[in-house]
Structure formats: C-alpha cells, structure tokens
Amino acid sequence: MLKIAALPTLLALSLLLGGCATSSNSGPSWPWPDEPSSDSGRYGDRGDAPPPPRDSGPGEMRRAEELPPAEQMLVASNDAGQSLLDDARGARAGGDAGRAASLLERGISIAPRDAVLWYELAETRRQQGRLDDAETLALRALEYAWEGEAVNAYSWALIADVREARGDTQGAARAREKATLRL
DSSP: OOOGGGHHHHHHHHHHHHHHHSOOOOSOOSSOOSSOOTTOSOHHHHTSOOOOOOOOSOOOEEOGGGOOOHHHHOOOSSHHHHHHHHHHHHHHHTTOHHHHHHHHHHHHHHOTTOHHHHHHHHHHHHHTTOHHHHHHHHHHHHHHSOTTOHHHHHHHHHHHHHHHHTTOHHHHHHHHHHOOEEO
16 A cells, blocks of 8 residues: 555656657648758757768859769668669669659658658659659658758759749749758
C-alpha cells in the first residue's frame, strides 16, 4: 500500500512522463509552404551532426543554369538508398519514369529524411508532367537538406522551372535566386 507522502512525487512523475509522451506535429504540414522555413535542415531531427562550417573564402558560384548534372553531385545518405537511386536514374534515363518513381519511393521508405531521394522523385514527377507534385516533392527535399548542400540548389532550380512552366514568372525568379551552388 502506498503511503500518502509518496502521492505528490508519483503525481509529479506521471505528469512529467505524460508530457514526454504527447506528440507534437513539429514536422512539415500538408500542404507544405511555398518556401521552407529558415530552420530547414534541423540537425537534431536527422539524428546526425551538422556539416562542418563552409569556407567563406573565394569559391566558384554556379547559378541554376550552370549546375553540373545531378548525378555528379548528389548521393543518397546510405548504401541501400544509393543503390535504389542508381537504378532509378537508369530507369528514368531509359524512359521508364514509372519504375524510377517506384524505386525512389522504396528508397524514401528506407530513408525518409534523405533530401536527395526526395529531389530525385521530384525530378521524376517533373519528367512525367506532374508539375504540382514535382514542386511539392522538391519543397520536401528542402525541408530535409542542410543549408549549403548541393541538393538545395538543384531543388530550387527544379522549383523555378516548374513555376515558370506554370506561368508564375515572379515565383520562378525568386526560386532561381536561391538556386546557387558554391563549388
């Protein structure tokens, strides 16, 4: 039998643990905002350390129009994701966008916070003519990318192209301004 003196301690402990068990929707909501918040790339959410500080010295800046092919710059966060990414790129290059999308969706189920996989799925949806989906997926890639990662530049370039294709020239210009990469 519990003593009365222990009740305040048990009550405090249960309130503390109950507060830990509640869920908060800190992740992106549907639909995602037009542009990700400035806290994109929250390192604690990804379970890994932040990237090393970028050298602010001279570096070659590339605009969206000058970006090298994504295959040269973007890699998945793990071996399984990279294998699926390579297969998806091959399928997409061969004109089988449906198979590419399926492979990328499987990769995202393995690594749901991998910005590169989200970007590549966005690129696949753009190839399929699904422009709204492509923009939404590119915005999701930006939610999971670290500031300064190459996937940011590629995602913003894709968003600019999609907005331009839909006739949103102002939105495309804003996105294109953000689509720079320091090499």
